[in-house]
Amino acid sequence: DGGITQSPKYLFRKEGQNVTLSCEQNLNHDAMYWYRQDPGQGLRLIYYSQIVNDFQKGDIAEGYSVSREKKESFPLTVTSAQKNPTAFYLCASRLAGTGGTGELFFGEGSRLTVL
Amino acid sequence: AQSVTQPDIHITVSEGASLELRCNYSYGATPYLFWYVQSPGQGLQLLLKYFSGDTLVQGIKGFEAEFKRSQSSFNLRKPSVHWSDAAEYFCAATGGFKTIFGAGTRLFVKA
Secondary structure (H helix, E strand, O other), rough: OOEEEEEEOEEOOOOOOOOEEEEEOOOOOEEEEEEOOOOEEEEEEEEEEEEEEEEEEOOOOOOEOOOOEEEOOOOOOEEEOOOOOOEEEEEEEEEOOOOOOOEEEEEOOOOEEEE | OOOOEEOEEEEEEEEEEEEOOOEEEEEOOOOEEEEEEEOOOOOOOEEEEEEOOOEEEEEEEHOOOEEHHHHOOEEEEOOOOOOHHHHHEEEEEOOOEEEEOOOOOEEEEEO
């Protein structure tokens, strides 16, 4: 079955450490997204990528980095510069060419806790 | 600025009662509109979407939504709520490559 796989589901990190969250999709979607979810704040866009080797900052990109070397993969690194990294992180994808008309397909999320 | 507002942080309804979740948007032009549902600790699943045409759209699990341009609203409804509908519901809008989400409404269902 096609879908989006995020790993790990739970991750604990000490302050000052970088961590990388994995996102893999086999939907053949061109566009991929990373969102951060905090209680009562909905989903906020961190980074998005419309095509391989290209990505753009979203609304809260500070302290995060991404890469898009393969169509299927869009890993997110939470760096030590992110001041409040404890959150639920969601990866999503969408068919390109549909512009804004195509819905987002989501992974099951990764919960990061900083100790 | 573009925004999506869900005025109700949480709603409690009795099982079998009707449900309406409110959503208002602010966009330069009519955006494409979506409702998603999220169970605890899970990703989001699409319930329904509106692009154009008939302003009453049907979705999965018996949900429907009505687009009202004059009120900039896209409210979600269900005639009879089941206990399994307890979840968080997000309204979203997009006019391009970025999707904006509302803060969500958590639905509690009481027996």
